[in-house]
Amino acid sequence: MMALSEVLNEKFDELVGNCMRSGAIDLNLYQEYDVKRGLRDSNGKGVLTGLTEISDVNGFRVVNGVKEPADGQLYYQGYDVKSVVGSGLKKRFAFEEATYLLLFGSLPTKEQLKTFVEILSSLQELSGQFVRDVIMKAPSANLMNGLQKSVLTLYSYDSNPDDISVANVLRQSLQLVAKLPLIAVYNYHAYRHFHFFDSLVIKPAKPEYSTAENILHMLRPDGQFTELEARVLDAALVLHAEHGGGNNSTFTNHVVTSSGTDTYSAVAASIASLKGPRHGGANLKVQQMIRDLHEHCGKTPDEEAVRAYLQKILRGEAFDGSGLIYGMGHAVYTLSDPREVVLKDFAGKLAKAKGMEEEFALYNTVEKVAADLLMSRSHVVKPVCANVDFYSGLTYTMLGIPEELFTPLFAISRISGWSAHRLEELVNKGKIIRPAYKYVGHHREYPNNEQE
Structure with missing residues (x-):
């Protein structure tokens, strides 16, 4: 991008000052009008804006009508997340099992899990054209922007992108669950190649590998990893997959979904939210x-x-x-x-x-x-x-995962929760989410004389 000239830069500084003065609101007014700033009560409790069956987040217990601090609990579709992770260590696909649970509300049978994994594996592939034209072009230093660009561009590769029926959105969601690990790792390799001249090695995912195994396989030059490494990453993916409807990125997904927009736009909005250092960063x-x-x-x-x-x-x-x-x-x-x-x-x-x-x-x-x-x-x-x-x-x-991939890993995991909440919003046909903002400015008469 071209920089402003010195003269225009001074004028721009003036505009910045005007913007700062115009945007400043008296903070006392938030208390005067009892504004739930950040959608939170004065005691820090979130304002109730919706209902969900997908997950439950608890940090208190009620004793004789009084809230008391307690060890935290997180439930996926009614199951303690510790049990979901624990049971996952006895089989290969803990993250895949958790994704099935979040999307469909029940634990899969062995046959259902096998079929589900086969479906995800069949949806993993990214065409050479997509990798070349989208991921390899102008790679971003912040990979979350690369994820957004890639997800939004998938819209152009979808023959039916705007259909928001449950069946079509489920298809799109499963594709995103399957493809996001490849998109993230390939974006990292492209970034390292074009910014630091590293060797460019793009490996396809292996259908017999779990999501965690494939991430390590595609990321490492030799594709090797230990069983412990794969299990630890798998557990991390499960733990980050979902955290209630009120977290910033998931609420963003609800808000955007309620407008009736397409899946790729809704997920890109969630990625934008997750990128922030107050959330996923x-x-x-x-x-x-x-x-x-x-x-x-x-x-x-x-x-x-x-x-x-x-x-x-x-x-x-x-x-x-x-x-x-x-x-x-x-x-x-x-x-x-x-x-x-x-x-x-x-x-x-x-x-x-x-x-x-x-x-x-x-x-x-x-x-x-x-x-x-x-x-x-x-x-x-x-x-x-x-x-x-x-x-x-x-x-x-x-695990040898570079810092540039820390937040994208969060997105790879949380796509399961986002997808479950988007489907829940669509199934229940909720109203468009539109909270109120109170105007605290002043009405003014527009001057009749022409401004010079």
């Missing part, structure tokens, strides 16, 4: 924070050094100056995030196999100290726990 911020900790406190800092560093973060004096300890706290969970509990256990096993026990121990220390510091702050009204983002970045790093 949080695990990358955890990794960057830990690197900054190493730079300032050494490779193996003790607990006191970690505490001093985290105190600086909270004061806005360290890392990115935001005052946030990334990977800590959650809008719903209080005592624990069930996804973090499961993933932490897998991360510990992987750290032992990879000889990274010291790094894993550091994460444990940061988690413990951060929770203590955040709880000691006067304005915290509920317990603070680590969320799934805290250990997911470390897990991906130990």
Whole structure:
């Protein structure tokens, strides 16, 4: 893109100032009009905007009519996610089984799972024309934009893209579940080739492999991986597949779906939401924070050094100056995030196999100290726990997955939940989602005299 000339740049700066002044709203008005900013009550509870049977997210229990913090629980179609992951370790397709469960409401039989996996495998292929004309052209440094571009362009390759009948949307959804791993990995290879002149190796998916196995196979030059690596990635995919209708990207999908638009546009909108560092990009911020900790406190800092560093973060004096300890706290969970509990256990096993026990121990220390510091702050009204983002970045790093793919991996997993919610919205024929905004500006008379 061409830059503005020096003269026009000064004029543009003036426009920026005008925009800032025009867009500023008195924050006191939000309280005066009882605006549920961020669709959350003043106590932090989400405003009820819909109903779902797909998943349930709990962080409290009610005792004698009083809400009390509790260990977090996450259910997929009524099943505890810990059981879904646990049962998945005894068979090959844990993520595929979870996807079936989310889409169809029940666990598949062995024969149903076999057929489902065969259907997904048959839909995996990306044509050479698509790879050449879409993925290889102008690859983006942020792969989430590459995912958006690719998903939107699939519309042009669909003979019936605008049909929003349940049957057609299910077909499109299964195609996206099957193709998104290839799209993400191929976008990464294209980015590395054109930006860093790496060798370009594009491997097709193997129909006999699970999603997790294929990701590792397509990503690594030699295509090799261990059983533990595949199982850990498979578990991570299951844990990220769904998290209620109110999370930002899934709610985005509901909103866009309610307008009657096509599947590719709805999924691209969800990807756009997930890209943000307040949502899917949080695990990358955890990794960057830990690197900054190493730079300032050494490779193996003790607990006191970690505490001093985290105190600086909270004061806005360290890392990115935001005052946030990334990977800590959650809008719903209080005592624990069930996804973090499961993933932490897998991360510990992987750290032992990879000889990274010291790094894993550091994460444990940061988690413990951060929770203590955040709880000691006067304005915290509920317990603070680590969320799934805290250990997911470390897990991906130990798997040799590059940071550019951290958030795309989240999308590869969450496409299952997005698809289930889109279908639920269509099956129930809900109204277009249109919340209200109150006008707090001033009406003015347009001047009759011509502006000079």
